[in-house]
Every structure is written in structure tokens, then in C-alpha cells.
Amino acid sequence: MKKAIVSVFIATLMASLFVLSLRTGILHLSHSVFSLIGKHGSTDAITVWDVRFPRAVGALIIGAGLGVAGGLAQAIFRNPLAEPTLIGLSSGATLGSITVIGTGIAAYGSIVNALFAVVFAMGAASLVQLLAPNKGNGFLLTGLALSAVLTAIAGLVITISPKPGIQSLAFWNFGSLTLLNNSTVLMISPFIVIGLILAFALSPSLDGYSLGETTSHFLGINPRKLRFISIISMALLVGASVSAVGAIAFLGLLVPHIVRLLIGPAHRGMLLMSALVGATLLVLADLLARTIAQPHEIPLGLLTSLLGAPALIILLRLQRSQWVDHD
Amino acid sequence: MIEIKEISFSRPTKEIFKGFSALVPATGSTLLTGANGSGKTTLINLIGGVLKPNAGCIIINGLDVAKLSAKEQSKIRSVAPQRRIFDLAFTVNQLLEIVSVESRAAHSPDVLEALEIDALADLKITELSIGQQQRVSVALALIQEASFYLLDEPLSAQDVNHQDRTLDLVTMIAKEHGVLVVAHNSAAFEPRFDAHISI
Amino acid sequence: MKKLLTITLLLSVAVTGCSTQKPAVSDISATDIALPIVQSVEVPAVKRVVALANGSAEIIAALGFKSILVGRDVASSIPELKNVPIDNPSHNVSIEKILSQNPDLILIDANTSPQTALDTLRKSGIKLVTVSDPFNLNGVATKEKEVALAIGTPLAGLKLASQIQSASFPKSELKVAFLYVRGTSAIYLIGGKGSGADSLLTAIGMRDIGAEKLPHPFNSMTAEELISMQPDVLLLMTKGLQSVSGVDGLVQLPGIAQTPAGKNRAIVTVDDSLLLSFGPRSVALLPKLRAAIEKVARKAK
Numbered sequence: 001m002k003k004a005i006v007s008v009f010i011a012t013l014m015a016s017l018f019v020l021s022l023r024t025g026i027l028h029l030s031h032s033v034f035s036l037i038g039k040h041g042s043t044d045a046i047t048v049w050d051v052r053f054p055r056a057v058g059a060l061i062i063g064a065g066l067g068v069a070g071g072l073a074q075a076i077f078r079n080p081l082a083e084p085t086l087i088g089l090s091s092g093a094t095l096g097s098i099t100v101i102g103t104g105i106a107a108y109g110s111i112v113n114a115l116f117a118v119v120f121a122m123g124a125a126s127l128v129q130l131l132a133p134n135k136g137n138g139f140l141l142t143g144l145a146l147s148a149v150l151t152a153i154a155g156l157v158i159t160i161s162p163k164p165g166i167q168s169l170a171f172w173n174f175g176s177l178t179l180l181n182n183s184t185v186l187m188i189s190p191f192i193v194i195g196l197i198l199a200f201a202l203s204p205s206l207d208g209y210s211l212g213e214t215t216s217h218f219l220g221i222n223p224r225k226l227r228f229i230s231i232i233s234m235a236l237l238v239g240a241s242v243s244a245v246g247a248i249a250f251l252g253l254l255v256p257h258i259v260r261l262l263i264g265p266a267h268r269g270m271l272l273m274s275a276l277v278g279a280t281l282l283v284l285a286d287l288l289a290r291t292i293a294q295p296h297e298i299p300l301g302l303l304t305s306l307l308g309a310p311a312l313i314i315l316l317r318l319q320r321s322q323w324v325d326h327d
Numbered sequence: 328m329i330e331i332k333e334i335s336f337s338r339p340t341k342e343i344f345k346g347f348s349a350l351v352p353a354t355g356s357t358l359l360t361g362a363n364g365s366g367k368t369t370l371i372n373l374i375g376g377v378l379k380p381n382a383g384c385i386i387i388n389g390l391d392v393a394k395l396s397a398k399e400q401s402k403i404r405s406v407a408p409q410r411r412i413f414d415l416a417f418t419v420n421q422l423l424e425i426v427s428v429e430s431r432a433a434h435s436p437d438v439l440e441a442l443e444i445d446a447l448a449d450l451k452i453t454e455l456s457i458g459q460q461q462r463v464s465v466a467l468a469l470i471q472e473a474s475f476y477l478l479d480e481p482l483s484a485q486d487v488n489h490q491d492r493t494l495d496l497v498t499m500i501a502k503e504h505g506v507l508v509v510a511h512n513s514a515a516f517e518p519r520f521d522a523h524i525s526i
Numbered sequence: 527m528k529k530l531l532t533i534t535l536l537l538s539v540a541v542t543g544c545s546t547q548k549p550a551v552s553d554i555s556a557t558d559i560a561l562p563i564v565q566s567v568e569v570p571a572v573k574r575v576v577a578l579a580n581g582s583a584e585i586i587a588a589l590g591f592k593s594i595l596v597g598r599d600v601a602s603s604i605p606e607l608k609n610v611p612i613d614n615p616s617h618n619v620s621i622e623k624i625l626s627q628n629p630d631l632i633l634i635d636a637n638t639s640p641q642t643a644l645d646t647l648r649k650s651g652i653k654l655v656t657v658s659d660p661f662n663l664n665g666v667a668t669k670e671k672e673v674a675l676a677i678g679t680p681l682a683g684l685k686l687a688s689q690i691q692s693a694s695f696p697k698s699e700l701k702v703a704f705l706y707v708r709g710t711s712a713i714y715l716i717g718g719k720g721s722g723a724d725s726l727l728t729a730i731g732m733r734d735i736g737a738e739k740l741p742h743p744f745n746s747m748t749a750e751e752l753i754s755m756q757p758d759v760l761l762l763m764t765k766g767l768q769s770v771s772g773v774d775g776l777v778q779l780p781g782i783a784q785t786p787a788g789k790n791r792a793i794v795t796v797d798d799s800l801l802l803s804f805g806p807r808s809v810a811l812l813p814k815l816r817a818a819i820e821k822v823a824r825k826a827k
Contacts, residue, residue, distance in 0.1 A: 027625050218375055
């Protein structure tokens, strides 16, 4: 069973990178990571459990969420270039977070922060829905335009009201796992878990949905309802992520293409695998971001773009048979 | 049976149906023919619930289509539209899995055999010829358990051999279901059908 | 091979030659100022200090206890601290770096970020002490005393702070305007009340004409403003003057040439990292600044 073999391989890779992430950093551990399980207090223990662990776990959860959100976006818009950022979700979430932190309503890392990010993300997507023309690529193009506007507004808010904790524009636009601690990871997890559950629940209908609007109807699928619930799922996944680590470019776009190349487009397996691949890639990216130029941390989005863009180009050439282009 | 009761339907540019009525019996095969643009596909879409008539109603097995959800409709009728989007490289088997095992009709194995689907099972839908894609599309509709099957131009890209096999399959299924088939070459096919609607 | 060498040599001479600006009329560079180090018999209560607060590493060095520094902030860039590692590259605290240095005290101020990193460091049991981040000379004395107290050498702190408090200069009638310019980003500002330069100029007995007339710390530089102020001397940062192509470029900016300072080319520049650093070196800067201003003003006469 090809799917099983690939899953096991990727899961193993993910686990290895996770452990590697716990062991690697500026501080050299004098004990092995496994011997530190259950320990507190010592510098080694604090480094592993309070600094590296939340980053690694956060990377897994957020990576899974973004991978699935990307797969969902491409399915729901029937477009291989679709990404949750394109419909205003990331910029909406950023604006929500910045608003809540800048006005002092809640602090970074709080559950209210994540909630506002999710709500604003939904708001942005709804606005796109409202403004977009009905046909074809109108939705994505409107989303692109709205994203630009929201990002600009967010930039203005940051510039005008520099409250400590509001972070820089670079943080929100490029993303970084630096600020993650165990508390923040705990706060965003419920949103991401619910988002994932929703996405997996929708996955059986996505195959039929891909065959077209009328076919969807004929197969008993309500395409509008499917799109609505998908957007809720994406808002949860992307919103919670952005509230904690900013917008990470490319991951949502790249992961589904990798997965389709590995196991084909059938959505039940494809979304599950997207979670695995997304988690693996983000742990890897974060590990590289904080080790390549020690002690400087490369903004995550720069790394994902730098590595992700060429990877996507290569994939698209290999993948010509996975998504048909109509001339 | 499917009762089409005095429906009217217009597009912005022209009126397609006005006070049109027709009947598709609960068992037996019905051929639907008409000139290009006369509204054959529109009628399929109206019965299929994608379009709503401006006046009149369509009743399937005593239920008004306009009052049923998409899911409820899919349980009583199965449609093979003229065109489906085959952008993603599903294998034929993966596509057929869209129809779950529980909702498959008893005659499914006959469908797969008649349309010679097994030979295409592991091939990617995106790599098949138009004719092969059409057979898969028809198979997808016919393996679903439903009272009525609506097939929009299922023979247009088939060679004579496959047209023959498809029509035999329709006859077989029509013994216990209602089957409505849209086709062009009415002269050749008419004798193979129990009834004929011309619009 | 020889030709290549010659060309390379000529090119490098041309390049370096081109980048050397005409010397400003009077320039005070960082190397002109020595770090004043006090002598004391106290022994610090802590042995490994990470000084993240702006300029706090410099203060500890001035107190004479550079040896207890294991990490410094990115802004404390004096040569004496060259060998102390930077613990907050790009102004972001590097948790693991600090933990690996095993400090027993971390000095922070209101600007040290991110908070989550500080919380984690606190959690690990290391003592964190917050000191002030002043933008005037009086505040420097206070901060020096705060830092000294934090490391357990209050007497040394008093000694260092007294240097500022004892600085005194006779009043002068000269009008000086502080200009903050960055030609490359089209930023042209006049220092007003609270720019920091006003604190220095007042301390040396000069009139900061910008502070007298303008309400905000930094105000748009307009020709009208400059002409109405009629400054005798202009004070700039060294790189700032370079960014507008030196004195020749400066006098071409609107309004400059219509001021006494512009007509007489009475310009004083101070190293960027020194002028508004508000630390121990500010004390040594004061007499040099006074002397430089008087010199260029005299030449004009």
C-alpha cells in the first residue's frame, strides 16, 4: 500500500526532526534530551522544555494546520494556485491580532488574541465573498486585492500605535516562531484541532466537489454549504496560527502539491497527509531558521519563500500530470 | 415516476419552455431528443434540481423536487451530465469510490462490465480519451442506487460497439428503474427505447 | 597577472578615495572620547552579568567592573567591550545564548523585548533588574546609580554620577541648532525640546535655539524655520552630514545658506553612536563639544 509506506516514512521523518529540534540550539546540552523528561529547574531542562519544546510542538501543530488549510483552499476553489492567504485570511487575522494587542484588549498569546484573529479572518473572507463577482477567478483576485488593503492597514496601525508587544510588521508579514511558549501553544491548539476536525469531516465530499458545481449537486453535495464550512475551517486554522506566529508564506501553497505528487488527489488521504507533510516542513524550516545564522534568527517567511518557491517550480514541472491545464 | 407539470423556464435571451408537460415512467427507458439549443440539457438540469422552473413543478415519486435538499434528491435520481471537470488526476477506481459501497445499486457489476471499466481501473482519468472519460462518467451515475437515471448525451463520443453495449445496459437497468437518455441520432436509437419525448 | 594587480590597486584606491568626504569643519569622533573609568575598592555582588539594558554594559565598564560582563546589548559598541558577546542581535533577546552564559543577573529596561523571552528567563531563576532609559544628562546620573546598585557597588555609582553633576560651564550667547538628517531617506529634521541634544547644549551653557522655538523633539526642517532661528552653529551627527554629501551638500539645503552658520560654514559633527548615547562618555563629550562649537564660531568671526 503506497499510501501507508509514504505515511510511515513521513511520520518517522517528522518525529526525527522533532527530536532533533529539541536537541539543537545555541546552548549545548550536557544531558541527553530523553534523560531530561520530567525534569524541571536546571538550565538544560528550561532550555528544552520552555524554549525548544513549545517551538517544536507549535511547529507541528501550526504546520499541520497550514498544510491542511492549503489543501482545503485548492480543493474548494478548484485552483492549484489557491492558498488561504489569497482570500484575505492571513491579512484579516493579522489585523485582528494587531487591533486586539494595540488597543490593549488582550495580550499576545492569549486566547482572546487567537479568537479575534479567527473572527477577523472570517470577516475578511466574508467581505471577499460579498465583493467578488460570481464567476471564475473573481474570488481569488478580489481576495488578493483585499489582502493588500488589509496588510496596509495593519502596517499603519503598527506604525501609529507602537505598543510594546505589538511586534513589528516584519514579524507579522514574514512570521516567526520566536515568541512561542507553552502557554501560547496551548491557547491556539483548540482552534487548530477544531479546524482540522472540520476539514477531515469535509474531505469525503471534496472528491465529488472537484468534478464541478452541477456534478456536486447531482451527487448530493451542496457546494455553497461546503465552501462556507471550508472557509470556517480555514479561518480557524490560519487565524489561530497567525495570531501566534504571523503569516508564513508558501507553506499552504506548497504542501498540497507535494502530497498530490506522492499519493494522488483523493481528498480523504490527501488532507491527512497534508497535515503530516506540513508539520514536517515547518519543524524543518524553524530548525533551519534558528541554526543557519546563529545567533540571528532568519525570518521564517523568508526561508519558506527561498526554499519553497524553487521547490514549487520543480514540483509543477514534475506534476504536469496531476493537475490538467486547459489550453 | 417523474411528472413534469406545465413548467415554464426562460433564459434572459429566450424562452425555452412554456407550459411544458411530460412523463417519465417508473420503469422503462425514455429517449429525449430535440434540435440543438431546444433545451434538452436544460430539462435535465431542471429535473436534476440545478435549475428551478419559473412556473410549474417537477414531481419525482410524489415529491416536489423544489422542496428537496441536494442530498435527498441524490437518493432518488442519479445524473450523468454532459460534461464533468476532470482536472485532478484521480484514478478511475478512486473516482468510482465517490459512490460509497452502501449506496451502490445491485446492478453495479453489470455496469462496470458493460462499459468495460475494469480495463481502465488504475488509469488516471486525465489521461483517458474523451470517449473513455464519457464511459467513466456514465458508469459513475449508473452504479449509484436510485429510482431514476438521467443520462445527458452518453453516446456522443462512443464508437458503435460501445453505443450498443450502453444501450443494452440501459435496457437491462430499465426493467426495474426509469432511465431517461438524451441523444442526437434519434432514428438509429429510437427502436431501442420504450418511449420517446421530443422537444 | 601584473596588469590585473595594477588595475585592482588603482580601483581600490579610487573607491576608497571617493568615499572619503572632505573633513567636516569640526568633527568629534568616538576615538576622541575615552571611557571614564572610576576607581573603587568595592567588589560586585554578582559574578556573571548580562547587560541588555541600552548602554548598561558601557556603564558597568565605566564603573571598572568589565570583568563581570558575560553578555551585552547590541547598542554598547565601544571598543572596550569588543570581546563581550552580543546577547540581543537585532534587538531581540536570544534566550538560549543567555542561558548558556549562566548569568546571575540580567539588566533590562523598558525597551527590552520580547516579553515572552524575559518571562522564560525569569522562570529559570535568574534575577532580572530593570533600569531606566533616560534621554537627558540628569537621567544618566540616575541610571548609573541604578546599575551600580544592581551589581552591588553603590559607592562606585555615586562616584561615576558625580562626574556629570560636577560638570559646569559658563553661559554663552551662541545659538546652536541640532539637525537630524538622513539624505538617503530624505529625512530632514530640526531638534526641538526634548531631542536630547538640548540637554547637552544646555549643560555646556549654549542656547539650543531649536529647543527654544520648537515644541516637539523632532520637527520638519523648513527654510522659514531656519531663517527665523538664525543659528550661529549647526550640530549634526557625523554620518548624517555624510548622507547629505558633506558641508557642500548641507549648505544647498533650503534655508541653510541664509543662516549665520550656513554662511560661515560653522558646523560641528559628533560620532553617531556618541552624541545621544547618554552614558558615561557623555561627560567627556561635554568639554570637547563646547570647545568645538566655540572654535567654529570664532573662525566665523
